[in-house]
Amino acid sequence: MMEAINTSLIDWSRAQFALTAIYHWLFVPLTLGLGIVQAIMETVYYKTGDDFWKKTAQFWMKIFGINFAIGVATGLILEFEFGTNWSNYSWFVGDIFGAPLAIEGIVAFFMEATFIAVMFFGWNKVSKGFHLASTWLTILGATISAFWILVANAWMQYPAGMQFNPDTVRNEMASFWEVALSPVALNKFFHTVLSGWIIGAMFVVGVASWFLLKKRETKFALASVKIGAIFGVVACVLSIWTGDGSAHQVAQRQPMKLAAMEGLYEGREGVGLVAIGLLNPAKTQHDDNEDPFLFKIEFPKLLSFFAERNLNAYVPGITDIIKGGYRQKDGTVALSAEEKISRGKLAIQALADYRVAKNDSLKQQARATLDEHFQYFGYGYIKKTSDLIPSVGLTFYTFHLMVILGGFLLLLFAVATYLSCKNKFENKRWLQWTCLLSIFLAIIAGQAGWVVAEVGRQPWAIQDILPVSAAISNLSASSVQITFFVFLALFTVLLIAELKIMTNAIKKGPQIN
Template structure:
């Protein structure tokens, strides 16, 4: 069997990313929930809140360790499976990753130790500061990683150097404040907050059903329902912002998500349901809601959203411009060793250099893009269309689950306010069985974000097929099998440890209850 090194490399990264992202959302959300719970403890002196912080902290610690272990492997893959990518954009992509390691990871790891071992060695306020530092470090890690990923989606603040054949930073502030990166950051961490809230809500509901640790469970559910409702609402708002930015920077992704084969009159309708047919290039039995997609994607009723076929026609034009840029680049590189660069070549590259990546799409069909036939250009243009059917359905699964999370957290928020959390066993069971659903939504979101960008590893700049290392397919296949085996074992271990900690419940905390009345007044009485 002829194994495709590009497909295998993508599969390996996808598998390791999917495994890693099982642990990340819970780390992000639990770190903030721990800080909230301990803040209440410091403010009230009630020992139950310290007990809650310690209990959920154990579950956080188990998850944190495995998240770190799986995350390190992902960074090594850039130099192993994606060496040309690392060479091409290392000056830009490496900077956020280095800052993440030096600033966020060390901050988080240092204060995690203080959180677990500093309860009896630090003051209340000192330990609370360490807990908030853990939460801050967790979110800083996500920030820098998503700045790097956001640049891949919208490569701003950079330029291609034809002499070094590398992308170089021209404006670090533009990379840092990239609107796509900022939207992805707040959307991703909010999804993590939802995952942690549903986790705490579900575990606490199980305790209520079993009649165990009632006070801890009710207070935990109150915090989780309140925090989860706010996070669920923010996910929807921020997801809408991501959709709007996609209409500006990733039009093909948005068109594929909507299975919008043709440009529709403004404002475009939202396809609630349908069956995308990639062979016929149409969507069967579509049920559409008028104007909604236009409002989401353009914030107006008069701006069109281009369809897939029109975007493919635009890609053909850009591929031809990319061929001109490729030809000029060969002349510039040859002149670099023989003398001055011809002015015509310099001008051609200045005019068309930003389309070089489109020219490189032809490498799949011909060694020299300048010799490509019209049929090969047409094939390369259609390669810019990602998998429409899977994107269409995963996006709708994600949205449907998001609506469910709002409803679920709102119900428990109301029950908490009315002090009726234990009155409806059926709702408690729904909360228990909903624990894995945020991870389903999060993995769907990851799929939409990353598969929707294909065939680009850097949107419009570098095709994925051009970024892989020169490895044997057998080698990559062997490592895929190894990673799946090891990560599955780690996942099973984590699940057993988490379930054991939940079954055992919180440890008794013999810390004396802080008096609600100052000691001097008690003595005076």
């Protein structure tokens, strides 16, 4: 009998993965967004032959390169952390989850690695056409890479196209296309990449604004603002559309996450969407009868509409999901969390029985019980029902922060587009300052989105099938603490170095004038 997994190990493993992911997501969106902007600029150079556009593209490429290296480094750690810190997960779903990672390597990483070398070192060595193709292929490789890793992430939130094999004690892929093209995967891909485009666009507009504030490189800065702002408007509008799709999917497949996003404890028909609100810190339990909010302003019935496309639809709250008993869309009555846990335990026991069954009849019997209750398999590892509730405060505030910042950025891009098209941007110093400072707001919005996605789905590593407590590696908590602090120190030093190098490169400027 092995020692029980302690919660400290789980917490530190989660912290380490979160740390790596947070740092990784500081750099990747810039790669995705800036890559498109520089490719557009080089395309203009290719079409017009105007050296101004070549130098403009080269300036943004230099910034891209500084940012790219550290994104690659943190990405490597993330991939291997699935094995080092989530080894049980790696076996339990590796048959499905490994495939997107391998395809990412074969199809996307090599494309990126090959053509980025041409993009950086190929000026004057290869033809203009080959160079332009390399620039687009680099960003295409980065985007394909994002697609496959987001397929993998989406599958964790909405496991599809698989079946459990009790002989191998793991889930196995049954349909590649259900995994790769699940609606959650497609939506997540577009929403996430678009958020990268927004951050990239804001970065370009913000840095260009800095040049205008300093009254340097005016032609370059105005051209960059125009391209960046138009790109930002497009990305923001599309992002609202995919964000709506995302919320609808969360309502269908992760109702607890939706309830946490909105601080909704008691479900009802025609639920409003909280525009802004302050959670009541006195509320510590879902059933303690405390009011969840100190104050809130709502858009009437809008949450019901987003969740079910019906203004009067019923949306369950946290307490409803724990207690069960409400009627679901398919007409069935929702089970209580207690009941799901008890069915999960039955499934786990059936697996144990199957593994030791001495004859076919006993095996079939155990298999039938396992199949009947497998959809609740992960609940069997849950100790108490309150473990099924994610951090409501963190999920609620990050969700609303993301939405509010998203709306602000759309407005900002729209104003910047309008004024730059009217040739009035150059004199609006307040707007230039706003754009410069909004780089940080765009980054915060992107991070907040990931916190909603990942914290909101706790305690699940794979929705309903495997909680994080059962996905872990058998390590001592102190080992993970050590690597956590080593990575924290290393990433922080490298981030500071990156910012200093980038600031220096920006200060030097494209030197066009």
